[in-house]
Amino acid sequence: MENKLQEIAKKLLTDGEVDLVIGYGADTDRFIEPVFITKPDEAKKLLWNKKCFNNLAVYLTKDVVKHANKVGIIAKGCDIKAIVGLIQESQIDRDKVVILGISCDGVGEPLLKKCNGCDVNTPKLYDHLIGDPIESTLREDKYAEVEDFERRSGEDKKAFWDKELAKCIKCYACRAACPLCYCAKCVVEKNIPQWVPTSPHSAGNFSWNFIRSFHLTGRCVGCGECERVCPVGIPLGLINKKAALEVKSAFEYEAGYDYEVEPPLTCF
Amino acid sequence: MKKTLKEIFDALRTKNYRVVAPVRDGNKIFFTEVSSPDEITLDYVNSEIAAKEWLFPRTEVVMKFDNLATENVEISDDIENQTVETLTAIIGVRPCDVKSLLILDKVFSWDYKDAFYLNRRENTVLVTLGCSKLGDGCFCDKVALDMSSQEGSDVFLAQNGDGSFEMSVVSDKGAEIFPGEKIVPEEQKTTGDAFDKKKIKAWLDGNFEDEIWDKMALKCLSCGACAYVCPTCHCFDVIDEASISEGCRRKNWDSCGFGQFTIHASGHNPRPSQKERFRNRILHKFKYYVDKFDETACVGCGRCRKVCPVNMNLRDIVGAIEKK
Ligand code: SF4
Ligand code: SF4
Ligand code: SF4
Ligand code: SF4
Ligand code: SF4
Numbered sequence A: 001m002e003n004k005l006q007e008i009a010k011k012l013l014t015d016g017e018v019d020l021v022i023g024y025g026a027d028t029d030r031f032i033e034p035v036f037i038t039k040p041d042e043a044k045k046l047l048w049n050k051k052c053f054n055n056l057a058v059y060l061t062k063d064v065v066k067h068a069n070k071v072g073i074i075a076k077g078c079d080i081k082a083i084v085g086l087i088q089e090s091q092i093d094r095d096k097v098v099i100l101g102i103s104c105d106g107v108g109e110p111l112l113k114k115c116n117g118c119d120v121n122t123p124k125l126y127d128h129l130i131g132d133p134i135e136s137t138l139r140e141d142k143y144a145e146v147e148d149f150e151r152r153s154g155e156d157k158k159a160f161w162d163k164e165l166a167k168c169i170k171c172y173a174c175r176a177a178c179p180l181c182y183c184a185k186c187v188v189e190k191n192i193p194q195w196v197p198t199s200p201h202s203a204g205n206f207s208w209n210f211i212r213s214f215h216l217t218g219r220c221v222g223c224g225e226c227e228r229v230c231p232v233g234i235p236l237g238l239i240n241k242k243a244a245l246e247v248k249s250a251f252e253y254e255a256g257y258d259y260e261v262e263p264p265l266t267c268f
Numbered sequence B: 001m002k003k004t005l006k007e008i009f010d011a012l013r014t015k016n017y018r019v020v021a022p023v024r025d026g027n028k029i030f031f032t033e034v035s036s037p038d039e040i041t042l043d044y045v046n047s048e049i050a051a052k053e054w055l056f057p058r059t060e061v062v063m064k065f066d067n068l069a070t071e072n073v074e075i076s077d078d079i080e081n082q083t084v085e086t087l088t089a090i091i092g093v094r095p096c097d098v099k100s101l102l103i104l105d106k107v108f109s110w111d112y113k114d115a116f117y118l119n120r121r122e123n124t125v126l127v128t129l130g131c132s133k134l135g136d137g138c139f140c141d142k143v144a145l146d147m148s149s150q151e152g153s154d155v156f157l158a159q160n161g162d163g164s165f166e167m168s169v170v171s172d173k174g175a176e177i178f179p180g181e182k183i184v185p186e187e188q189k190t191t192g193d194a195f196d197k198k199k200i201k202a203w204l205d206g207n208f209e210d211e212i213w214d215k216m217a218l219k220c221l222s223c224g225a226c227a228y229v230c231p232t233c234h235c236f237d238v239i240d241e242a243s244i245s246e247g248c249r250r251k252n253w254d255s256c257g258f259g260q261f262t263i264h265a266s267g268h269n270p271r272p273s274q275k276e277r278f279r280n281r282i283l284h285k286f287k288y289y290v291d292k293f294d295e296t297a298c299v300g301c302g303r304c305r306k307v308c309p310v311n312m313n314l315r316d317i318v319g320a321i322e323k324k
Helices: A002-014 A040-045 A056-061 A077-088 A144-150 A154-166 A173-177 A202-215 A225-229 A236-251 B005-014 B079-083 B095-108 B115-122 B172-177 B197-206 B212-217 B225-229 B274-293 B303-307 B314-322
Strands: A020-027 A032-037 A071-076 A097-102 A128-130 B018-025 B028-034 B059-066 B075-077 B088-093 B124-129 B155-159 B165-169 B236-242 B246-253
Touching: A002 A020, A002 A040, A002 A071, A002 A097, A002 A128, A020 A040, A020 A056, A032 A040, A056 A071, A056 A077, A071 A077, A077 A097, A144 A236, A154 A202, A173 A225, A202 A236, A225 A236, B005 B018, B005 B088, B005 B124, B005 B165, B095 B115, B095 B124, B095 B274, B115 B124, B124 B172, B197 B274, B197 B314, B212 B274, B212 B314, B225 B303, B274 B314, B303 B314
Parallel strands: A020 A071, A071 A097, A097 A128, B018 B088, B088 B124, B124 B155
Antiparallel strands: A020 A032, B018 B028, B059 B075, B059 B246, B155 B165, B236 B246
């Protein structure tokens, strides 16, 4: 698969079809770091394996991409859901990205939580498919953890979030890693007046984490990046999945599958 | 002398110290106030967030005001409350975090004396746990910090194979709690394979506009994770929070990684992109701090890389600069 990946990336760059390829390169003990390839010869740096965690779609709204004419991006099915969201929300043109979609049977050892509930092992949208199509076998219902949590008493839920959110240090890594948190000025940065308290105390942390989730309701694609990067280990996915489940039951809509469908809560 | 954790804990409690120590929460370790030695985990590499948090908290009130008064508004300085700050003992803190406090002391007692930090510092006893091997991602050796350094400690512990500790008393503060023979901490040994800090600084002095900065910063996502977990980062924001009746001024952690860190009221931002922001992070640690205090502001704990969503590795970055 790696060979095919490098081959296609090299060809895209050689033919001038794209002037940048965003992919996975440099192997480390933690994961494969993102790389930005601009020369055909460097395409051989591209890697694919079970340590390719990052959702590279986060870079599609950054300057490095805005300055490029056309970009190639290596993306797993779950990452492509975020690309779908960005197209829907007019953040990128479908014509401006060449998607090298990966047939993926899961990352992480043991598998990341999201991979157990994956229904996009073969991506739903791509320009080139790397690897043979894989049929999704849902090992787990992705909303199961929300349903389990819902069974707890109100008091119990409150105690759980009090404890978890007390850990938040307001580093905003969750926002930085989220492909759909692309606002040039986040609501917490609007300080005339200051709408959301920026202090990492209880009121500030509840405001931040729930406002972020509200803003992603119907938009979060469940790529799990926010939870992966949170340095203190807050189960952020649980908040986002709860919101996604509400949208699913109210509008029969789940984010990230089809960019031609109008999202129920965000029409631009 | 040989001691058990319980003996150390009890001695501190007898002297009315509240005890802060590494506690496991899932797969993470946090410095937490504990009421029993059973809560403590000393079988660990390092905490997620540096121990500095107990001296320079993520948020703290520095002033209070009455928001209803129309004249003679009463403003109360919260320093008074902070001077009665409880005596605190941090058990199991690693030599890198202890070293970081010596570094922070300089900036917090420089032109302006930060009473909040300094009062806590005065009232804190450091019971250091030496390391016997480098953890994954640790690079204290590269910044010339010995992993069994006693510099800055009050009491120093070395782990014995049987779960007990070989305890040495290092400072007067330590001797007040554990009367006994005091050792003189060894002069800081330099480690074998350390960075050539002079060479690094010389390159940084002359290459503010090098292309390395563009390349390096490309993947950085502009968050605050690296700064917030770092034991030597000390930037803070000052904000006012008020309700209808009362208000307070807070000192909150801030990070040079954020776009808003340098934005002017006019809207102009002298560090408009990640290139300038990440460059500042490196320069602050390996040049500006050296210019001002003759010391680098990195103790090689490796936390910044561990939390970085894209694995920015200071060890490699500074290593590459050294080779320039
Ligand atoms: S969620 Fe699916 S596409 Fe994404 S990494 Fe896991 S298995 Fe691959
Ligand atoms: S990543 Fe975690 S600690 Fe940082 S702001 Fe988000 S929730 Fe808080
Ligand atoms: S909120 Fe989290 S899971 Fe949802 S799209 Fe953003 S990073 Fe992915
Ligand atoms: S810069 Fe990184 S390695 Fe150095 S002290 Fe800070 S967190 Fe530790
Ligand atoms: S280096 Fe990593 S942790 Fe620091 S601001 Fe950049 S992305 Fe965030």
